[in-house]
Amino acid sequence: MKPVIGIDVAKGKSVVQCFLKRNRPVGRAETILHTPKGFERLKSLLIELEQQSGFKPQIILEPTGHYHRVLVQYLQREAxxxxxxxPLQAQRARRTGLRKVKTDESDA
Structure with a gap:
């Protein structure tokens, strides 16, 4: 399985959670700012995950208004x-979970 990074996008920041295997998070969720320094931190997380797994990670996120655009542009530029x-699929997936927890970390 390819490693996955789940991102919960908000205004000016995002919560990032890395996964090497399904439902098995790697480390803790981390908040990154939508700044050049924050994007460089995200890139280093992606490279680290790629080195651990041997595969380039997939990034999964739910579009949030226009807040996701700058992040997606950066990630696509970095290949x-x-x-x-x-968003409707994401909402359904959240509803099917046994745990009724709503946090940025669980969304990521």
């Missing part, structure tokens, strides 16, 4: 695979 999840 990472970005998958945008339809």
């Amino acid at each position: 990472f695979e970005v998958i945008l999840v339809n």
Whole structure:
């Protein structure tokens, strides 16, 4: 399985969670700012995950208004695979979970 990075996008920042295997997070969720320094931190997380797994990670996020655009543009410029999840599908997936927890970390 390719490693996955789930991102919960908000205004000016995002919460990032890395996964090497399904439902097995790697480390803790991390908040990155939508700044050049924050994007460089995200890139280093992606490279680190690629080195651990041997595969380039997929990035999955839910489009949030216009806040996701600058992040997606950066990731595509850096040649990472970005998958945008339809907000209705994401909502259904959250509802099917056994745990009814709503946090940025669980969304990521």
